[in-house]
Amino acid sequence: MVKDKAAIVGIGNTEFSKNSGRSELQLTCEAVRAALDDAGLKPSDVDGMTTFTMDSTDEIELARAVGIGDITFYSRVPHGGGAATGLIHQAVMAIASGMCETVVCYRGLNGRSGHRFSEGVSGNIITADAMHWGWYMPSGLMTPASWVAMYTQRYMHLAGEDKVKEALFEVAYTTRQHGATNPAAMFYDHPFDRAEYDAQKKIVGPLKLYDCCLESDGASAVIITRADKARACKHGGVAIKGVGQSAAKNMESMTSFYRDEIAAIPSMDVAAKEAYKQSGLTPDDIDAAVIYDAFTPIVLWQLESWGFADPLKSADFVLEGGLRLDGRLPTNTHGGQLSEAYIHGVNGIVEATRLVRGTSKNQPDKEINHALVTSGVGVPTGGALLGKMD
Amino acid sequence: MTPEETKAFEEKIHAFVGRENGPPKRGNDDVNEAMIRHWAEVMGDELGTYTDAEYAAGTGKGGLIAPPAMLQAWSMEGYPMAENPAQDIQRQLHNVFDAHGFTGVLGTNTSTEFFRDLKPGDQVTAHCIIDTISEQKATGRGIGYFIETLTTYTDQNGEEVGKQVFRVLKFIPADSNDAADSSTEDDSPSVPTRITSPRGHDNSWWWKACDEGKILIQRCTSCQTLRHPPRPMCGECQSIEWDSIESTLDGEVYSFTTLHYPKIPGYQYPNTVGVIQLSEGTRLVANIVDIDYETIKIGMKVKGSVEQVDEKTMLPVFRPE
Structure with missing residues (x-):
C-alpha cells in the first residue's frame, strides 16, 4: 500500500501570464528551483521525475539545466490534464517500491502565447488517436468546450436544466471570488458578478466565456520524498494518503459518447473509490478540495464521483454554498483554473498542499486535515487525498 | 522578453500616455469650395449641399457645407509627409516599439464624432494626444499592443467641431515563413472545406462508404454485436471477423x-x-x-x-x- 509512504515537501509556481516571454524549459526550471527552495533541498537530492506525455520539457534537459544529478526513475502520464495527480501516483509508487527517494513532478506550458488548447484538434494530428478525432472533426465537434457541452446537455436533461445552469454560475462565481483575493491569480482584483457573467459571449451550448478556464503561460512543480525524510524538510511534509487513477470501461479521450449513460464520469468514480480504499478515508473526512475546473460543469460531476453529493444532485450541494470558504467543502481556494491559471491541474496540487499546510491565500477558518485534489476529466483521470503527517 | 524586461518596456511606453503629439496643427487651407468639390467628385458623393451653392442656400443648412468625413482632411500634412515623416511624439513612441521587436503596424479602426457642419471659411485646428495603450494582447497578427490617439478638432473660435479616435496595433510580426507557406498552397479550394478524418486500415472502409452515400455499422460475424466507431476486434467475444450493415x-x-x-x-x-x-x-x-x-x-x-x-x-x- 502507498498510504503515508511519501509526502509532498516542496511546491513552486512561476508567475502566470498571457505571454511568459521565455521557453517552457526555462519556466519549468524556475518552478522546480522554487519547489526545491521551498523544501530546503538541493538539486542533487532529486533522483526521480514525472511529467505529462504532453510536456515539451525533456527530463534530461531539465536535469542538466537545474543541476540534478543521477536519476533512477522517470515516467510520463498521458491525456493532458488527466495526468495531473497521475504525477503523484507515479511518484508514490516509485518511492514506496524503493526505485528512488525524491521525485520532482513538473508541468510547464506556454498555453496562451504558444499552443492554445481552445483551438481544438483541427491542426495537424499525426498520432495514434488521429482516427478517433476523425469521427468528430468533420461535423465540427472539435474543441474541448464542445465535448464537455455534449455531456452537459445530457446532464441538464436528467438533473434539471434551470438548477444546473444556476449551479454553473455559482461555480464560476465562487471560484472567481477566490481568484480575486489571490495575488498570484490572473483574475486577481477583478470584480465579477452575474451581470459580467451574463454579458459574455456564448461559446458552446450552455457554456459561456466564464464557464471556461483561462489559457495561460507558466509552470508548477511539486517535490515528493520518502515520508521519513520529509520531517527534516523546511516545511515538513504533507502526506499522500491515497491516489487513484483510472480509465473506465468504454472510454474515448474526451468523447465517450457510447456508454450506457454519459451524464457522469465513471473514470473518476473508479479513481475515487481506489483513493478512498487506500487511505481509509471517507468523504466526511475531507475538509477542502481542489477540483479540476477546465469548465464549470465538470466540477459538479466530480463532486458526485467523490461522494459529496448523490448522482445528479451536486447542483444542490453547490447552490447551498458548499464550495465557498465557509461552506462544507471550500473548493479551488486559489481561484482554480477558471481564474488563477491553467497549468493543467499541477497548480492545483500546489494549492492543495498549501491548504493542508494552512498557507493558502484564502485559508478557510476551519482546520484542514485532509484535502482532495483531482485531475482533468473526460480523459483517463485520477485524484489524490492529501493530509497532515501522522 | 523576461517579465522584468516587459515591465521596463511597458513603463517606457506608458510614459507616452496623455502626451500631446505635437503642437496644435492648423490646416494648410481653410475650408473651401474647391477642395469640397474635388472630394465630392472623387467620392462620388455629390450632394447638392456640398456642390450647389444655390440649392444649398434653400435647405436647412443655409449654404454650402463640407462633407463631414472631410474633417480629418482639413488638417492633413499633404504630400511632403510621404518623403519626410514628422518626427512627432507618436513617431517616437513607435520607435520604442520598433526597438523592442514590435515592428509591425496595423491601423485597426477609427471612429469620429461630428459636432457641427463646417462651412467655407472655417479654420480647422487639430489637437492630437496619445490617449491609451492597451495591455499586451495575443492577436492573429502576433503579440502586440493597441495604441489609441485622440484628435480634437477646433474652429477659429476655439470651439470643438469634432473628435476622432484612431487605433493602431503595434505587434511582433509572426514568422515570415508562414506567409511564404500559404502563398504556395494554390491547389486548395477557394472556399475552405471541412476537416476530414484521417483514413487508416481500421476506418477507411467506413468513410469510403460514406463518400458513396451510405452509413455502415460494423457487425461482429461471430456474436452479431454491432459496434461504432469501428474497431478491429469485438469487445464482447474477441473475434476479429466482421462485416457491416447499412443504417x-x-x-x-x-x-x-x-x-x-x-x-x-x-x-x-x-x-x-x-x-x-x-x-x-x-x-x-x-x-x-x-x-x-x-x-x-x-x-x-x-x-x-x-x-x-x-x-x-x-x-x-x-x-x-
Whole structure:
C-alpha cells in the first residue's frame, strides 16, 4: 500500500501570464528551483521525475539545466490534464517500491502565447488517436468546450436544466471570488458578478466565456520524498494518503459518447473509490478540495464521483454554498483554473498542499486535515487525498 | 522578453500616455469650395449641399457645407509627409516599439464624432494626444499592443467641431515563413472545406462508404454485436471477423450541443452537433440541420441522409422528422 509512504515537501509556481516571454524549459526550471527552495533541498537530492506525455520539457534537459544529478526513475502520464495527480501516483509508487527517494513532478506550458488548447484538434494530428478525432472533426465537434457541452446537455436533461445552469454560475462565481483575493491569480482584483457573467459571449451550448478556464503561460512543480525524510524538510511534509487513477470501461479521450449513460464520469468514480480504499478515508473526512475546473460543469460531476453529493444532485450541494470558504467543502481556494491559471491541474496540487499546510491565500477558518485534489476529466483521470503527517 | 524586461518596456511606453503629439496643427487651407468639390467628385458623393451653392442656400443648412468625413482632411500634412515623416511624439513612441521587436503596424479602426457642419471659411485646428495603450494582447497578427490617439478638432473660435479616435496595433510580426507557406498552397479550394478524418486500415472502409452515400455499422460475424466507431476486434467475444450493415438513419437525439466560438474556417455557425441514437442501437455523431437549435430536445426523433456538405465532403446530417 502507498498510504503515508511519501509526502509532498516542496511546491513552486512561476508567475502566470498571457505571454511568459521565455521557453517552457526555462519556466519549468524556475518552478522546480522554487519547489526545491521551498523544501530546503538541493538539486542533487532529486533522483526521480514525472511529467505529462504532453510536456515539451525533456527530463534530461531539465536535469542538466537545474543541476540534478543521477536519476533512477522517470515516467510520463498521458491525456493532458488527466495526468495531473497521475504525477503523484507515479511518484508514490516509485518511492514506496524503493526505485528512488525524491521525485520532482513538473508541468510547464506556454498555453496562451504558444499552443492554445481552445483551438481544438483541427491542426495537424499525426498520432495514434488521429482516427478517433476523425469521427468528430468533420461535423465540427472539435474543441474541448464542445465535448464537455455534449455531456452537459445530457446532464441538464436528467438533473434539471434551470438548477444546473444556476449551479454553473455559482461555480464560476465562487471560484472567481477566490481568484480575486489571490495575488498570484490572473483574475486577481477583478470584480465579477452575474451581470459580467451574463454579458459574455456564448461559446458552446450552455457554456459561456466564464464557464471556461483561462489559457495561460507558466509552470508548477511539486517535490515528493520518502515520508521519513520529509520531517527534516523546511516545511515538513504533507502526506499522500491515497491516489487513484483510472480509465473506465468504454472510454474515448474526451468523447465517450457510447456508454450506457454519459451524464457522469465513471473514470473518476473508479479513481475515487481506489483513493478512498487506500487511505481509509471517507468523504466526511475531507475538509477542502481542489477540483479540476477546465469548465464549470465538470466540477459538479466530480463532486458526485467523490461522494459529496448523490448522482445528479451536486447542483444542490453547490447552490447551498458548499464550495465557498465557509461552506462544507471550500473548493479551488486559489481561484482554480477558471481564474488563477491553467497549468493543467499541477497548480492545483500546489494549492492543495498549501491548504493542508494552512498557507493558502484564502485559508478557510476551519482546520484542514485532509484535502482532495483531482485531475482533468473526460480523459483517463485520477485524484489524490492529501493530509497532515501522522 | 523576461517579465522584468516587459515591465521596463511597458513603463517606457506608458510614459507616452496623455502626451500631446505635437503642437496644435492648423490646416494648410481653410475650408473651401474647391477642395469640397474635388472630394465630392472623387467620392462620388455629390450632394447638392456640398456642390450647389444655390440649392444649398434653400435647405436647412443655409449654404454650402463640407462633407463631414472631410474633417480629418482639413488638417492633413499633404504630400511632403510621404518623403519626410514628422518626427512627432507618436513617431517616437513607435520607435520604442520598433526597438523592442514590435515592428509591425496595423491601423485597426477609427471612429469620429461630428459636432457641427463646417462651412467655407472655417479654420480647422487639430489637437492630437496619445490617449491609451492597451495591455499586451495575443492577436492573429502576433503579440502586440493597441495604441489609441485622440484628435480634437477646433474652429477659429476655439470651439470643438469634432473628435476622432484612431487605433493602431503595434505587434511582433509572426514568422515570415508562414506567409511564404500559404502563398504556395494554390491547389486548395477557394472556399475552405471541412476537416476530414484521417483514413487508416481500421476506418477507411467506413468513410469510403460514406463518400458513396451510405452509413455502415460494423457487425461482429461471430456474436452479431454491432459496434461504432469501428474497431478491429469485438469487445464482447474477441473475434476479429466482421462485416457491416447499412443504417436506415432513423434515430433520436441522445444529446446535442451548438458551437458558437471559436469559428473554424469551413464550418457554418452556430453549428449544431448531436449524438444520435440510431434505431439499430449504436450511436453516431453528426450535424443536426434545418432547425432552430433552441428548439432541439433530447429524445426528439430525427432522420438522417448522407449529403455533400461542401466541395469535398460527404457527411451524414440529421433533420427532425
